Amino acid sequence: MTDRVTGNTGDDASRAADRRVYAPRITLGSKLRMAVAMVDPLRLAGLCVFVLVWQAVSMMLPSIILPPPLSVARRLATDFLDAPSLSYYGLDQANLYANLLYTVENVVVAVVVGAAIGITAGLVSARFALIRAMIDPLMMTAGTVPILVAAPFLLIWFGVGRASAVCLVIFYVCVILYLFAQRAVVNLNPIYEDFARTLGATQRQILRDVLLPATVPEILGGLKIALAGAWGLEAISELLGAQEGLGKVLEVLAGATDSEGIMATLLLLGLVAVIVDIIAGWAVQRATRWSSSFRSERS
Incomplete structure (x- = not known):
């Protein structure tokens, strides 16, 4: 009866079902990929260069003046x-x-x-x-x-x-x-x-x-x-x-x-x-x- 009166109720239901079937699902993996894509590679590269320079300079100076990065990170985790x-x-x-x-x-x-x-x-x-x-x-x-x-x-x-x-x-x-x-x-x-x-x-x-x-x-x-x-x-x-x-x-x-x-x-x-x-x-x-x-x- 509804199909005769409206003429398109069945089509609308089928299209809605298709949208539910083919709608993209956001999984945990896709969220992680989106988060990784948001990371600025230049900032990450700058951070790596900073740590490398810190490590290199600390090897030339006594630890009382400039401790190495690993020791500092270990001290942070401990304290x-x-x-x-x-x-x-x-x-x-x-x-x-x-x-x-x-x-x-x-x-x-x-x-x-x-x-x-x-x-x-x-x-x-x-x-x-x-x-x-x-x-x-x-x-x-x-x-x-x-x-x-x-x-x-x-x-x-x-x-x-x-x-x-x-x-x-x-x-x-x-x-x-x-x-x-x-x-x-x-x-x-x-x-x-x-x-x-x-x-x-x-x-x-x-x-x-x-x-x-x-x-x-x-x-x-x-x-x-x-x-x-x-x-x-x-x-x-x-x-x-x-x-x-x-x-x-x-x-x-x-x-x-x-x-x-x-x-x-x-x-x-x-x-x-x-x-x-x-x-x-x-x-x-x-x-x-x-x-x-x-x-x-x-x-």
């Missing part, structure tokens, strides 16, 4: 979960894992808070000339002064705990994101807002549907840059008086002239920073996919 030697230097957490978590938590909190303040201030200052005239001198001055100059003041105000280290990174991230957010709005062609007004869009709709989406790619690029610098700055701030974190580990190992432990800690911090940078780059690419396709269509 990651249990490093009794660190307890001799007064560290509460005698392993690299717990101190890494402390550093990661500080960076995450500082980047989130600093980005929220910087992006909001940058967007608002770009839209209102009075606010921009008030904030710009402060941000420009903060951007030209070396960030570590503020460290002694933060230590005096907040002590040697977590607050001073987090505030230092917040200060850095806020300045970076303020400049990027403001520039993103200034670089936006006003024709888009004018066109939205001709269609009857309100100021709130322009902000939600035009301004924010158009500035997302540039703001995310600034966030990626700020995140890359936040790791080193957090480690440096922990050197100034923190009781935990990879920066504190570096401080005590430097005092003991433990070059192998120092290199292992730096390697761990670098690996985490590179992994986070790759994830952030992937997230930025996914979030701004529409922007690249829009530019390619226009060109």
Whole structure:
């Protein structure tokens, strides 16, 4: 009965069945091949050259000056979960894992808070000339002064705990994101807002549907840059008086002239920073996919 009335129900069912049969299946092997294809061969080659040069130079120098890569990797694996030697230097957490978590938590909190303040201030200052005239001198001055100059003041105000280290990174991230957010709005062609007004869009709709989406790619690029610098700055701030974190580990190992432990800690911090940078780059690419396709269509 259904076939007589519609005349094509059987054909539609058969086509749907064909699509189910011939639809490509994404297996674990195909996912692994896709992941391998995403690896940049130039980066991999650069990493191999770096390790080879490191190994060659370490063979010409004493291990106390430059330990070989294999020894550093072995030390990292040994101290990651249990490093009794660190307890001799007064560290509460005698392993690299717990101190890494402390550093990661500080960076995450500082980047989130600093980005929220910087992006909001940058967007608002770009839209209102009075606010921009008030904030710009402060941000420009903060951007030209070396960030570590503020460290002694933060230590005096907040002590040697977590607050001073987090505030230092917040200060850095806020300045970076303020400049990027403001520039993103200034670089936006006003024709888009004018066109939205001709269609009857309100100021709130322009902000939600035009301004924010158009500035997302540039703001995310600034966030990626700020995140890359936040790791080193957090480690440096922990050197100034923190009781935990990879920066504190570096401080005590430097005092003991433990070059192998120092290199292992730096390697761990670098690996985490590179992994986070790759994830952030992937997230930025996914979030701004529409922007690249829009530019390619226009060109």
